[in-house]
Structures are given as structure tokens and as C-alpha cells.
Amino acid sequence: QVQLQQSGPGLVKPSQTLSLTCAISGDIVSSNTAAWNWIRQSPSRGLEWLGRTYYRSKWYYDYAPSVKSRIAVTPDTSKNQFSLQLNSVTPEDTAVYYCARANIGNWFDPWGQGTLVTVSS
Amino acid sequence: ETVMTQSPATLSVSPGERATLSCRASQSVNNYLAWYQQKPGQAPRLLIYGASTRATGIPARFSGSGSGTEFTLTISSLQSEDFAVYYCQQYINWPPPTFGQGTSLEIK
Numbered sequence: 001q002v003q004l005q006q007s008g009p010g011l012v013k014p015s016q017t018l019s020l021t022c023a024i025s026g027d028i029v030s031s032n033t034a035a036w037n038w039i040r041q042s043p044s045r046g047l048e049w050l051g052r053t054y055y056r057s058k059w060y061y062d063y064a065p066s067v068k069s070r071i072a073v074t075p076d077t078s079k080n081q082f083s084l085q086l087n088s089v090t091p092e093d094t095a096v097y098y099c100a101r102a103n104i105g106n107w108f109d110p111w112g113q114g115t116l117v118t119v120s121s
Numbered sequence: 122e123t124v125m126t127q128s129p130a131t132l133s134v135s136p137g138e139r140a141t142l143s144c145r146a147s148q149s150v151n152n153y154l155a156w157y158q159q160k161p162g163q164a165p166r167l168l169i170y171g172a173s174t175r176a177t178g179i180p181a182r183f184s185g186s187g188s189g190t191e192f193t194l195t196i197s198s199l200q201s202e203d204f205a206v207y208y209c210q211q212y213i214n215w216p217p218p219t220f221g222q223g224t225s226l227e228i229k
Contacts, residue, residue, distance in 0.1 A: 047165070047208060047220035064217045098164055106212035107155035109176060111164035 002026040004099050004112035011118050012093075018086040018119075022099030022112050029075045029082055030055045035102040038073055038084045039111075042095035052102070053082055089119045123147055123214040127207075127221035133229040136199050142224045144192040144209035152188045153213035159223075160205045168207075169194065196226075204228050 008020035020038070027034060035054035041047050051063040051073040063071050070087040086093060097115050100108035124147040134140045144154070152172035157165035167176040169185035172192060182197040196203055209221040 046222050047210075049215075049217045049219070062216045066217075100164075102212075105170055106153070106215070106218055107167060107170040107210065108157075108165070109167035109170075111166075114164050 002101060002110055004101065004110060006097075006099055006112040006115045008115055008117075010116055011120065012089055013121050014090055014119055015088055018084070018089050018093065018097075018117055020084045020097055020099070020115055020117070021081055022083070023079070023081040024101075025080075027101065028077075029080050030077050031103075032056060033104050035106070036073070036075065036082045037100045037102055037108060039098045039100055039108065040093075040095040041098065041114075044092075045095070048095075050084070050086075091119045093117070094119045122217065123150060123211050123219050125209055125211055125219050125221035127209060127224045129224060130222070131225045131227060133227045134199055135229045136201060138199055138229075140196040140199055140203075140226055142194040142196075142207055142226070144187075144194070144221050146190045146192075146211055148214065149189045150211040150213045153211055154185075154187070154192050155210045155212065156183075156185055156194045157208045157210065158203075158205045159208065165208060199226075201228075 003025045005023045012018045035052045037052040038050040053073045072085045075082045099112040126145045128143045154172045156169040159165040173185045184195045186193050206223045206225050212218045
């Protein structure tokens with residue numbers, strides 16, 4: 001059974017970098033069939049996919065156009081986890097952030113428990 | 122970007138009755154559609170993928186149908202634990218994959 005455990009701060013100051021980590025159990029980040037995603041949810045934007053990383057003989061990265069200039073999703077094979085970095089945050093980036101796996105198909109299952117990140121000084 | 126529109130925004134149904142939720146895509150997504158259930162304070166949970174295939178462990182009272190741009194999630198006999206928010210998501214036209222805004226299923 002695959003489980004995802006998120007960690008990271010719940011409060012970030014404007015203009016700084018939001019950093020979250022998702023630890024994987026029951027699968028490996030370098031799986032040839034899975035992709036590792038970050039999704040956020042806010043009342044104003046609903047569920048919004050942010051980006052993903054996956055391994056198919058080499059590492060690939062895809063990002064949503066809305067955040068492409070300031071996002072990075074990076075794998076860590078030594079710790080079997082992946083991370084989200086979102087730079088230059090504003091209060092509009094306040095949301096619950098989820099990590100999620102997409103396996104074979106591009107639906108999301110399972111999800112991490114979610115982290116409420118508030119952008120405020 | 123493919124826009125997903127769900128209706129109604131809120132649906133009030135009595136326990137034991139049938140609930141029918143709709144999802145419309147702004148362009149064809151074939152059958153590349155998933156449904157999720159979200160309860161307060163929890164992450165979304167996958168119910169259906171491929172428009173009609175139940176995920177592991179999902180009860181048979183949940184069923185999905187449709188293709189192209191029109192989709193339906195039906196819950197045949199509502200149980201107390203089914204009252205939640207439901208989201209559809211397309212995964213053919215991306216990046217980005219896109220979600221509907223949700224239907225809140227409430228107890229009547």
C-alpha cells in the first residue's frame with residue numbers, strides 16, 4: 001500500500017520560498033510507471049495542479065503555466081521522497097498543498113495528508 | 122486548458138436515495154476522466170477512473186458513465202458516509218490536468 005507523508009512549514013513570508021517534502025512508502029520515486037505530483041487547493045482557485053516529476057530512463061519535469069517561472073519539483077532518490085519549491089510567494093499562494101502519485105494513468109492516487117501553507121508577514 | 126464544469130454546485134438528497142452528479146468538459150476528453158470524494162479536513166480520495174472503472178475498495182453503489190464531454194457520477198443508495206464534496210478531473214489534455222469546481226452532496 002502506497003502512502004505519502006508530507007512535511008514542511010505552515011507559514012511563509014511574502015517574497016520568500018515555500019518548501020514542502022513528500023516522503024514515499026510502498027513505492028519508489030524512481031519508479032518507471034509512476035509520476036509524483038503537487039496539487040494545491042484554495043477557495044478562490046479550487047484544486048490546481050502545480051507540477052510533477054517522473055523517471056523514464058531519465059528525469060522529466062512538467063509544470064503548470066501559472067507557476068512555471070517560479071516552481072521546482074525535485075526527486076531525492078536517497079531518501080525516497082520528492083519536494084516542492086515555490087519562489088517569490090504572495091498571499092495568493094495561500095492554500096492547502098497536497099502531494100499525489102499518478103500511476104500508469106494520470107489520475108491521482110493516493111494523496112498526501114495535505115499541508116496548509118499561509119503566506120503572511 | 123480544458124475547463125471542467127460540475128453541476129449542481131450543491132445537491133440535497135435523503136439517505137437511501139439516488140444521487141446523480143454531472144461533469145462537463147469544454148472539449149472532448151474521451152474517457153480520460155476521474156472522480157474524487159473529499160470530506161472535511163481530508164485529502165481527495167479516488168473513486169472512479171477511466172470514466173467508469175471503480176478504484177480499489179470503492180463500493181459498487183458508486184458508478185460512473187459518459188464519454189467525450191458529458192459525464193455522470195451516480196451513487197445508487199446514499200449512505201451517511203457519502204455526504205461529501207465530489208470533484209471530476211480530466212487527464213487527457215495536459216499539462217495541466219484540470220478539476221471541476223466540485224459538487225457538495227448534502228443530507229436532505
